[in-house]
Amino acid sequence: MQRAWRTSKRPAHVSRRSSNHCICRVNLWTLTMAAIRDTQPPRLPKFPMGGEGLIESRLSLLTAEDDQDSRRFFDQQASTIDMTAAALLNCEFRNLAIDTIIAERTHVNHVLVDSCRTALLGIRSIGMENSIAVHCSFGAVQANTAKIIGMEIRGCRIDYLNCRDAICRDIMFRDCEIGELDGNDAKFSRIAFAGTRIDVLSLQHAICADVDLRGARLREIRNVDSLHGTTMSLEQIADLSEVFARSIGIRTQ
Known part of the structure; x- marks a missing residue:
């Protein structure tokens, strides 16, 4: 006697459930990748160095x-x-x-x-x-409580930069030396540091978006739990691992 074989079919509700699950996973992946976007660079001013038609003037003016x-x-x-x-x-x-x-x-x-x-x-x-x-x-x-939008700072030395409660947007620091940058309670967006040394960085309670620290040489960061909205390289994080560990109570030996 020849045995009859039947191909079992998956119930329709199981198929739909699996399909919906796949769609949910795809949507979650899409949303996650959309959230992980490239850091936006500053939108810098463009005007020629050395304007014509300027009036030579004394500081007493x-x-x-x-x-x-x-x-x-x-x-x-x-x-x-x-x-x-x-x-x-x-x-x-x-x-x-x-x-x-x-x-x-x-x-x-x-x-x-x-x-x-x-x-x-x-x-x-x-x-x-x-x-x-x-x-x-x-x-x-x-510069506390200042509003600075669209500025390039190049080849400058600043011993202490106080930006507390300031609003700073579209700023580029290039080849600068900064002793201490105090950005507590500030609002920073689209700020980048290229070839710039920062001895002490403090961003306690600051609101940051697209703050690119990858080009900065950082020596000390205060309140590392306030770095949300900044971008750093893996090398920087490795160099500052002891600072990060100390901030959450981990002792390194």
Whole structure:
């Protein structure tokens, strides 16, 4: 007697369940990969170095609550410059040595600062856009509660950079040396560091998005649990493994 063989069929509900499960897994994978996107670079200002048609001016012209447009300040020295609540548009500052600069609540747009040095730069609550600083030396930069959008900082030395409670977006630090960057409670987005040394970095309670630290040489990070929204390389994380371990109570021997 020949035995009859029948091919069993999977119930329809089982097939649909398996299909739905696969679709869910595909959707989850798609959402995960969408969330893991490339770090967005800063959108930097573009204007020529060395604007034409600027008026050669003296530093004594810079006073509080005054507006300056299309001026060049070149090769001068001063003890204190107070530009509180002033406005600077399309200006250049070159080869200046100023002990103290106060520019709180000042509006700055399209400004070039080249080869300048100051011990104290007080720019609390400044509004700065589309500007460039190159080959400058700053002692303490007090930029707390500032709003800085679209800036390139190249070849500069900053001993202490206070950006507490500031809003900073589209900023590039290139070939700089920063003693301490205090970004506690700040809002940082699209900020990158290329060839830049940072001795101490603090981002406690900061809100970061697209903050690219891969080009930074970091020596110390405070509050490493506040690094959400930053991008680092595996080599950096390995170099700072002891710092990370210490922050969560792990003793290394």
